[in-house]
Amino acid sequence: AGVIEDENDLIKRILLILEENQETLEITCKHAEDYRACFYELIKKAAQKYGTKTVVLVDEYDKPILDRIDSIETAARIREKLKNFYSVLKDADPYLKFCFLTGVTKFSKVSIFSGLNNLEDITISPDxxxxxxxxxxxxxxxxxxxxxxxxxxxxxxxxxxxxxxxxxxxxxxxxxxxxxxxxxxxxxxxTGTPTFLIKLLLARKLNVAKLEKLEVGDELLESFDVDRIYPETVLFQTGYLTIKGTRRRGPLTKYILGFPNLEVRTSFNNFLLNTFSDLPTKEEHYDRIYEALERGRPEELERVFKAIFAGIPHDWFRKTGLEEYEGFYASVFYAYFCGLGLDVRVEEATNQGRLDMAVLFEGRCYLFEFKVVEDEATGDALKQLKEKRYFEKYKGKCEKIWLIGVEFSKRERNIVSFEVEDVS
Incomplete structure (x- = not known):
């Protein structure tokens, strides 16, 4: 229980667990102060005492690393201690019936289970x-x-x-x-807060809206290490994304990931917004956005989102460089709509291309296109919506359809154009 502080704390915790197992199995280790030697002794002596091979069960094998994943140096040192600990399983193989290890994440075999080539990963096995x-x-x-x-x-x-x-x-x-x-x-x-994941997403400039339909390959899906962390991998392995489908591309399998359900989709985006605003302000924004959509008055969204972006400290942009990144601005829109539990559809395919975002609410469709400009508005966002005729896909599905072209200025770090057109 509790959080592992560093590699020394890890060793103390392992020795405590080994001591508890000695008491349960009524076995005494000669090398009780050496966590590797004692682990080996327990496996061997248990097999000899009870006349059957030993079963090793390890729950949350990765928790010590994840406890300090925010400090790469500390996490790496903890990883090396765990690697030494689990290497005992290879030497103890003659006395083992099987091992079953569970955890939140899948670290590469080289980094944690070097030499244990007979481990079978059943994470995404249909069986x-x-x-x-x-x-x-x-x-x-x-x-x-x-x-x-x-x-x-x-x-x-x-x-x-x-x-x-x-x-x-x-x-x-x-x-x-x-x-x-x-x-x-x-x-x-x-039960937990994905603070580290949110920071990682923003640092890697991953468009949060794309998490609805994120396509990854085998290598990105399956494993990572403390010095090679990809947000897509961690999001999948920690349960924030799940497999929605697969497709073949030659000899490769591509996995389509997305939020598993309303709980995760809404809560994750709601938590993301905590990065940019305090709770009372965020709740006020929620109310104003919902009222604008409920009344069918999308033009009122402009004032709300201008206030949202104006409330993000400029120093925060300076540290991240996100002012030039279209995906960031789209992510904020997306997070607010998802935080309200609305039907949000991202990059919907049409016969003319892909629409940035569609929000469906009580028989009304709000179709968005986002652009980042150097300084002055160009009108290209709304122009693209009209020229591509994305709205034709929604004819007959919605009583009212609005096209909303939104342009953001790199210099102002805010909306410089918010054009709305009714095409019902």
Whole structure:
């Protein structure tokens, strides 16, 4: 329990766990102060004492590294200690029946399990796709006595959707708390804060809106290390993104990732906004955005979002260099709309290309195109929306359709053009 501070703290924690196992197994290690020697002794002596090969179970094998992932140097030193610890498994192989290791992330075998070539990764194996959650059928059968009057489609929308190349599953933590409280809340998300991930996303200038349909390859999906961290990989391995589909590109498999459900999608974007504004201000912005959409008055969004960008300290831009990055401005729009739980569609394909963003709300469609300009407005954002005729895809689906071209100035770090046109 608790957070590992450094490599010395890690060794103390391992020795404590080994001591507890000695008591449970009624085995005494001759080298009790040497964490590697004691681990080896426990495995060997347990097999000899009980006349059967030893099973090693390790939960959260990666937690010591993740505890200090914000400090690369410290995390690297902890990684090396863990590498030395797990290397014992190779030497103890004659006494082992099997090992089962679980964790949030998948570090490369070279960095943690060097030499353990017989480890099988079942993270995205279809045979084990439902091992960590309830399928829809399991959920309805297991909790049948508690589901009377419950909107199952809403429960599915909130908590189902985690997928590892098999049937999607529910997060058990969410389900158990929901069935205790019968209230839709982000139970899992409230157990932790993705501060490190948010910082990593912004540092790598990853457009948050693209997380709806993020395409990655095998190498990016599967593993990382403390000195080679990719936000896409960490987002998938920590459960903020899940597999929505696959496609082949020659000999390569491409994975399409996205938010698993409403809980994660809404909460993640809501947390992202905490980076830019305090809670009371953010709530005020939410109210004004919702009212503008509810009234069907998109022109009122201009004042709200100008205030949002004006509230971001210029020093923050200076440190990140995001003022030239179109994806950042689009991400703020996207985060506010998603934080409200709205139907937001990103880079929707049309016969003329891809639309930046569509927001569907109570029979109305708001279609956005974003551009970054040097200083003065050009009108190109709205012009592209009209010339590409993106709105034709939404004819018949929406009672009202608005085109909204938004342009941002690198110098002003704010909106310099917000043009709206009704094409219903």
């Amino acid at each position: 084990y796709a439902t091992i960590c959650g309830y399928t829809q059928e399991e959920f309805e059968k297991t909790f049948v006595d508690r589901l009377e009057g419950i909107d199952l489609s809403e429960v599915r929308r909130w908590y189902n959707g985690y997928s590892w190349l098999g049937e999607p599953v529910y997060n058990p933590f969410d389900i158990l708390l929901f069935l205790r409280n019968f209230e839709f809340r982000p139970y899992w998300f409230e």
